[in-house]
Amino acid sequence: MTQILHETETRSSPPLPARTRWAILGVVLAADVLDLLDSTITTIAAPTITADLGGGHALVQWLGAAYALALGVLLVPGGRLGDRYGRRRMFLLGLAGFTVASVACGLAPTPAALVVARLAQGAFGALLIPQGFGILGATWPRDQIGKAFSLFGPVMGLSAVGGPVLAAFLVDADLAGLGWRAMFLINLVLGGAALLAAHRLLPRDTGDRGTAVDGLGSLWLAGAMLGLLGGLIDGSAHGWTAATAGVPRPLALLLLGLALFAAFCRRQRTAPDPLIRPTLLRNRGFTSGLLLGVVAFAAVAGLLYAVSLHLQQGLGRSPTGTAVALIPLCAGIVVASIACHGLIQAHGRRLVAVGLLLVLAGCGWLLALTAGSVHNGWALVPPLLLTGLGMGCCFGTVYDVTIGDIDPAEAGSASGSLNAVQQLANAVGAAAVTTVYFHSLHGHGEAHAMTVSLTVVAASIAGCLGLVRLLPRKAPQEQHH
Numbered sequence: 001m002t003q004i005l006h007e008t009e010t011r012s013s014p015p016l017p018a019r020t021r022w023a024i025l026g027v028v029l030a031a032d033v034l035d036l037l038d039s040t041i042t043t044i045a046a047p048t049i050t051a052d053l054g055g056g057h058a059l060v061q062w063l064g065a066a067y068a069l070a071l072g073v074l075l076v077p078g079g080r081l082g083d084r085y086g087r088r089r090m091f092l093l094g095l096a097g098f099t100v101a102s103v104a105c106g107l108a109p110t111p112a113a114l115v116v117a118r119l120a121q122g123a124f125g126a127l128l129i130p131q132g133f134g135i136l137g138a139t140w141p142r143d144q145i146g147k148a149f150s151l152f153g154p155v156m157g158l159s160a161v162g163g164p165v166l167a168a169f170l171v172d173a174d175l176a177g178l179g180w181r182a183m184f185l186i187n188l189v190l191g192g193a194a195l196l197a198a199h200r201l202l203p204r205d206t207g208d209r210g211t212a213v214d215g216l217g218s219l220w221l222a223g224a225m226l227g228l229l230g231g232l233i234d235g236s237a238h239g240w241t242a243a244t245a246g247v248p249r250p251l252a253l254l255l256l257g258l259a260l261f262a263a264f265c266r267r268q269r270t271a272p273d274p275l276i277r278p279t280l281l282r283n284r285g286f287t288s289g290l291l292l293g294v295v296a297f298a299a300v301a302g303l304l305y306a307v308s309l310h311l312q313q314g315l316g317r318s319p320t321g322t323a324v325a326l327i328p329l330c331a332g333i334v335v336a337s338i339a340c341h342g343l344i345q346a347h348g349r350r351l352v353a354v355g356l357l358l359v360l361a362g363c364g365w366l367l368a369l370t371a372g373s374v375h376n377g378w379a380l381v382p383p384l385l386l387t388g389l390g391m392g393c394c395f396g397t398v399y400d401v402t403i404g405d406i407d408p409a410e411a412g413s414a415s416g417s418l419n420a421v422q423q424l425a426n427a428v429g430a431a432a433v434t435t436v437y438f439h440s441l442h443g444h445g446e447a448h449a450m451t452v453s454l455t456v457v458a459a460s461i462a463g464c465l466g467l468v469r470l471l472p473r474k475a476p477q478e479q480h481h
Contacts, residue, residue, distance in 0.1 A: 015141060016139050020139075020201060021139055021140055021148075023197065023201050024135065024136070024139050024201050024202065025136065025140075025148050025151070027194055027197050027198045027201060027202070028132035028133075028135060028136060029151065029152070029155050030190070030193075030194040030197075031091070031094075031095060031128050031129065031132060031194060031198075032129065032132060032152070032155075032156065033155065033156070033159045034098065034187060034190060034191060034194070035071075035125050035128070036156060036159045036160060036163060037159060037163040037166070038067065038102065038121060038125070038184075038187070039064075039067055039068065039071070039426075040160070040163050040164055040167075041163060041164065042063035042064050042118075043064060043164065043304050043305055043308050044167050044168050044171070044319050044322055044323050044326075045167055045168070045171050045180045045183060045319060046059075046060040046063050046064070046305075046308070046309070047060070047308075047309065047312045047313060047319075048171050048179065048180050048319060049063065049114070049180050050111075052179060052180065053108070053110065053111050053114065054111060055111030055114075056237060057236060057237050057434070057438045058111075058233050058234070058236070058237035058238075059111045059114070059115070060305075060309070061232075061233045061236065061237075061430065061431050061434045061435065062111075062115045062118070062229075062233060063114070063115070064301075064305065064426070064427070064430040065229050065233070065427040065428075065430045065431045066115050066118040066119045066122065066427075067118045067119070067122040067125075067427075068122065068423045068424070068426040068427035068430065069119070069122065069222075069225050069226070069229060069423075069424065069427040070118075070119045070120070070121070070122025070123040070125075070126065070222075071122040071123075071125050071126045071129075071423045072122075072126075072225075072420050072421065072422070072423030072424035072425075072426070072427060073126070073218060073221050073225060073420070073424070074122075074123055074126035074127070074218060074222075075126045075129070075130060075416070075419060075420040075423060076130075076218075076275050076416050076417060076420050077126070077213050077214065077215070077218045077275070078090070078094070078126040078127045078128075078129070078130045078131075079130030079131075079134075079416055080211055080212070080213045081127065081213055082127075082130055082131045082134060082207070083134075083207060083208055083211040084208060084209060084210075084211040084213060085209075086204070086205045086206055086207035087131040087134045087135050087138075087202075087205055087207070088198075088202040088203065088204055088205055089207075090127050090131050091128060091132070091135065091198060091202060092195065092198055092199060092202070093124075093127060094124045094125065094126075094127030094128025094129075094131070095124075095128050095191060095194060095195050095198060096124075096191075096195055097120070097123075097124030097127065097128075098121060098124040098125055098128055098187070098191060099187055099188060099191030099192060099195060101117050101118075101120035101121040101123075101124055102117075102184045102185070102187035102188065102191060103184070103185060103187070103188050104116075104117035104120065105117040105118060105121065105184040106178075106181040106182070106183075106184035106185035106187075106188075107181070107185075130416070135202060135203075136148050136149075138203065138205065139203060157333070157334035157337065157338070158334075160330050160333060160334060161327060161330040161331060161334065164323040164330070165320070165323045165324065165327070166183070167183045167319070167323070168318075168319035168320040168322065168323035168324075169320055169323075170182040170183045170186065171183065171319045171320075172318055172319055172320045212272060212273035213273075214267070214271050214273060214274055214275055216267060216271070217264060217267040217271055217274055217275050218275065220260050220261075220263045220264035220267055221260075221261075221264045221275070223256075223257075223260040224257045224258070224260035224261035224263075225257070225424060225427065225428075226257070227253050227254065227255075227256040227257025227258075227259075227260055228253075228254060228257035228258070228261070228428070229427060229428065229431050230257070231250045231251065231252075231253035231254035231256075232250075232254075232431045232432060232435050233431055233435065234249055234250045235250030235435070236434070236435035236438050236439060237438075238250075268281075275417065275420075276413075276417045277410060277413055277417075279407075279410065280406070280410060280413065280414055280417065283405060283406060284470060285402065285404060285405040285406075285470065285471055285472040286402055286403065286405070286414060288402075288467050288470035288471055289398060289401065289402025289403075289467075289471050289472075290402065290417075290418065290421060291467060292352075292398060292402075292467040292468070292471070293398055293399060293402070293418065293421065293422060293425065294421060294424075294425045294428075295425075295460050295463060295464050296356065296359075296394065296395070296398070296425075296461060296464045297395070297425035297426055297429060298425040298426070298428050298429025298432065298433075298460070299429060299433070299456075299457045299460040299461055299464075300359065300387075300391055300395075300429070301425065301426040301427075301429035301430045301433070302429040302430055302431075302432055302433020302434060302436075302453070302456075302457060303363070303387075303433065303453070303454075303457045304326075304329075305430050305433060305437075306433055306434065306437050306449075306450060306453040306454070306457075307326070307329075307366075307450075308322055308326070309434070309437060310370075310446055310449070310450045311325055313446060314446030314449075314450065315446075321377075325377055325380060325384070326384065328380075328381045328384040328385040328388060329385065329387055329388035329391075330388060331385065331388060332384070332385045332386070332387065332388020332390075332391070332392060333388045333389075333391050333392040333395075334392065335388075335392065336355070336388070336389045336390070336391070336392025336393040336396065337392040337393075337395075337396035338392075339392075339393075340392065340393050340396050341396065344397050344400055344401070344474075344475050345474065345475065348397075348401050348404070348471075348472070348473045348474035348475060349401050349468055349469075349472065349473055349474075351393055351394070351397045351401075352394050352397055352398045352401060352468055352471065353465065353468045354390075354393055354394075355389075355390045355391065355392070355393030355394025355395070355398075356390065356461055356464055356465050356468070357390070357465070358386055358387070358389050358390025358393060358394075359387055359390035359391060359394065359461050360390075360461045360462060360465075361386055361390070362383045362384065362386040362388075362390060363383075363387065363454050363457055363458040363461065364458065365382065365383035365386065366380075366383045366384075366387070366454055367451060367454045367455070367458070369383065370447055370450050370451050370454065371451065373447065397475070398471075399415070399418045399419070399422075400475040400476075401471050401472055401474070401475050402414075402418060402471060402472070403415065403418075403472075403475070403476060404471075404472030404473070404475050404476055405472040406476075408476070411476065433453055433456060433457065436452055436453050436456050437449045437450070437452070437453045440452040
C-alpha cells in the first residue's frame with residue numbers, strides 16, 4: 001500500500017460526527033483499493049491482453065511498468081501538490097482522472113494507446129493516494145485515529161488476495177463480450193461512486209501556496225526511468241542490435257536514461273526543496289535500506305510476472321486458474337505482514353533477514369520443482385506460501401527499520417521517498433526480470449526461461465542479505481500505519 005504520512009495537522013473546525021468520519025475513511029480506503037487493484041491486475045491479464053491487441057513481449061512488460069513508473073515518479077510531487085493547493089481538490093482531481101484513465105484503458109484500440117492510458121492511471125494515482133492520510137489526520141481526533149489506520153492492513157490484504165481473482169474472473173467470464181476490458185471498465189462504477197461520495201463528504205481546505213514542488217527534478221527522473229525501461233524493453237522485444245538511423249536503439253535509450261538520471265542526481269544536490277533530501281542520503285542506515293528495498297522489491301515484482309507467465313504460457317493455466325494458484329503467495333504476505341507488525345520493535349532488522357531467507361528458500365523450492373518438471377498445482381502451494389510469508393515478513397518491516405536512525409523531523413520526507421522508490425523498483429523489476437524471461441525463452445522453452453528468471457531473483461535476494469547488517473537495529477518507537 002502506498003503511503004505518504006503527514007506528521008502534523010491543524011484543525012480550526014469543530015470535530016466531525018462519527019458517522020461522517022467513518023464515511024470519509026471509507027472513501028480513502030476505496031481510493032487505496034482502486035490503486036492496489038490496478039497495480040496488480042495486469043500481472044494476471046497480460047497474456048490475454050497481448051493475444052487480443054498484439055504488442056507481443058513489449059506490451060507484457062509495459063503494462064505493469066508504465067503504471068508503477070508514473071506512480072513512483074509523481075508520488076512525492078503529488079503529496080506536495082496536495083499541501084500546496086488543498087488535499088480535497090487534489091483528491092477529487094486524482095480520482096476523476098484515474099477513473100477516466102481506467103475507461104481509456106478499457107477502450108484502448110492499440111497497444112500504444114493502452115500503455116499511454118496506463119501511464120495516465122499511474123499519474124492520477126500519484127495525485128490521489130498521498131492525500132488520504134492527510135485527510136484522515138485532519139478529520140479524525142488524534143486519540144481515535146489509530147482505529148482508522150488499523151483497518152488499512154486487513155482491507156489491503158483482502159484486496160491483494162481478491163484483486164487478481166476478480167480480474168481473472170472478469171477476463172474468463174467475458175461479460176458482454178468485453179473480455180479483459182471489463183477489469184478496467186468496472187472502475188467507471190467503482191471510481192464514479194467514490195468520486196460522488198468524496199465530493200459530498202471531504203472537508204474543504206485551502207492548502208499552503210508556499211509549499212515548493214520540484215517539477216524539474218520530477219521531469220529528469222521521469223525521463224531517466226522512461227529511457228532505462230525503454231532500453232530494456234526494446235532490447236528484449238526487438239533485439240539488442242535493433243537500430244534507427246544506424247544507432248543501436250536499446251543502447252541509445254539506456255544511455256539517455258543514464259544521462260537524465262545524472263541530471264536528476266545533480267538536481268537533488270542543488271534544488272531548494274528536492275524530492276529526496278541530501279541529508280537522508282548521508283545516513284548509512286537509510287541508504288542501505290533504500291538500496292536493499294530497490295533490489296528486493298524489483299526482484300519480487302519480476303518474480304510475480306515470471307510465475308504468472310509460466311503458469312499461463314508454460315503450463316496452460318487460465319487467468320482464473322493462475323490467480324487461484326497465486327492465492328497462497330498473497331495469503332502468506334497478508335499473514336506475515338500482520339504477524340510482524342507487533343514484532344518489529346523487539347526484533348527490528350532480524351525480521352528483514354528472516355523474510356529474505358524465506359523468499360530465498362521459496363525460490364529454491366520453485367527451482368527444484370521446475371527442474372523436476374513438476375506441474376501439479378498442489379505442489380506449488382508450499383513454495384508459494386513460503387515465498388509470500390517471506391515477502392510479508394521483509395517488506396512489511398524493511399522501510400520501518402530503514403528510518404530507525406532518521407531525525408524525526410525528516411521522517412515524513414523519508415517515508416514518502418521510500419514509498420516512491422518502491423514503486424519505481426516495481427517498474428524496473430517487472431521490466432528487468434521479464435526481459436530475462438523472454439530472452440531465455442527463445443530456443444530453450446518455458447522451463448528454461450523460468451529457471452533462469454528464478455536464478456536471477458534468488459541471486460538478487462541473496463545479495464540483499466549482505467545489506468541487512470548495515471540497517472538500523474530497530475524501527476522508531478512510534479509508527480503510524
